[in-house]
Amino acid sequence: MTLSEEDYIKAIYHLGKNENTTVSTNAIADRMDTKPSSVSDMVRKLSEKGIVNYRKYKGVSLTGTGIKTALALVRKHRLWEVFLVDKLNFSWDEVHEVAEQLEHIKSEKLVDGLDKYLGHPEVDPHGDPIPSKKGEFKKSIKKLLNEVPIGTKGVCVGVKDSSPPFLKFLDKKQISLGDTILVLDKEEFDASLHIKIKGKGIHISNQIAANLYLKITE
Numbered sequence: 001m002t003l004s005e006e007d008y009i010k011a012i013y014h015l016g017k018n019e020n021t022t023v024s025t026n027a028i029a030d031r032m033d034t035k036p037s038s039v040s041d042m043v044r045k046l047s048e049k050g051i052v053n054y055r056k057y058k059g060v061s062l063t064g065t066g067i068k069t070a071l072a073l074v075r076k077h078r079l080w081e082v083f084l085v086d087k088l089n090f091s092w093d094e095v096h097e098v099a100e101q102l103e104h105i106k107s108e109k110l111v112d113g114l115d116k117y118l119g120h121p122e123v124d125p126h127g128d129p130i131p132s133k134k135g136e137f138k139k140s141i142k143k144l145l146n147e148v149p150i151g152t153k154g155v156c157v158g159v160k161d162s163s164p165p166f167l168k169f170l171d172k173k174q175i176s177l178g179d180t181i182l183v184l185d186k187e188e189f190d191a192s193l194h195i196k197i198k199g200k201g202i203h204i205s206n207q208i209a210a211n212l213y214l215k216i217t218e
Contacts, residue, residue: 001049003104006073008032008042009051010103012062013070022059071135077103078124079114085125086118092125093167126167127158127177127213143216145181146191146209153182158213166211173208174198181214 011031015023025039032039040056047054051066062070080102084090090098105111112133115121122138123129129137142157156179159166170176175197184201185194191206 001069005042005046005051006069006104008039008046009062009066009070010073010077012052012060013067013074016061022053022061024059028060068135071131073103075131075133075135076105076111078128078130079111079118079121081124081126082118082121082130083114091167091171093164093171095125096162096164123158125177126162127156128162140215142213144210145183145193145195145212145214146206148183148214148216150183150186152214152216153180154214154216155180156212157215159211160213161211169208173202173204175212180217181212 008028011028012023015027015031025036025043028039028043029036043052043054043060046052046066050063051069053061053063077099080099081092081095084095084098085092115133121130129140131137140157143154144160145156148154156175156177158177159170179197182196183193184196186192187194191209193204193206193209195202195204
């Protein structure tokens with residue numbers, strides 16, 4: 001399987017999430033930054049290999065084999081992100097592009113060794129779950145910070161937006177995974193929040209709160 005084919009498989013997975021969800025070729029083209037005609041050519045190839053279900057004008061979905069392939073890619077990507085942050089001191093806004101390259105390594109022995117070396121992590125540096133070798137995720141209950149009521153206390157466990165600009169902004173605000181956050185108040189006008197974090201009160205916009213995941217503790 002080519003690197004390009006693997007990139008398409010992962011893109012379809014992230015857009016569709018499971019084999020029962022179809023995604024349009026236009027949506028894939030937007031994510032891959034290419035032409036719909038190029039997407040159509042690729043999904044036909046993947047369909048011939050039994051990786052996707054493709055019906056013209058109906059959309060694309062992953063087969064069981066496609067999902068298994070996608071999960072293996074996601075697992076490698078997120079394990080490499082953990083390695084880059086924990087062992088090579090990359091910042092969390094730097095790792096995505098490097099992991100995009102490393103995820104295409106084929107050696108299962110290497111990936112299994114990496115998983116063991118890292119202590120079998122369950123989440124990547126952005127809080128996204130890492131599937132096991134069997135393609136299973138550990139279930140966790142989390143909510144977006146902007147959706148919880150005043151008085152809620154929880155731990156920041158992930159980000160919805162993992163783009164470098166947002167992650168750098170969080171670093172500037174000294175907000176990171178594992179921080180305990182208490183919601184003090186919400187502005188009626190713009191839904192911005194007053195929160196307490198690391199012993200001090202700060203004000204954050206609704207846009208920021210809408211991209212932070214919280215595991216509720218109180």
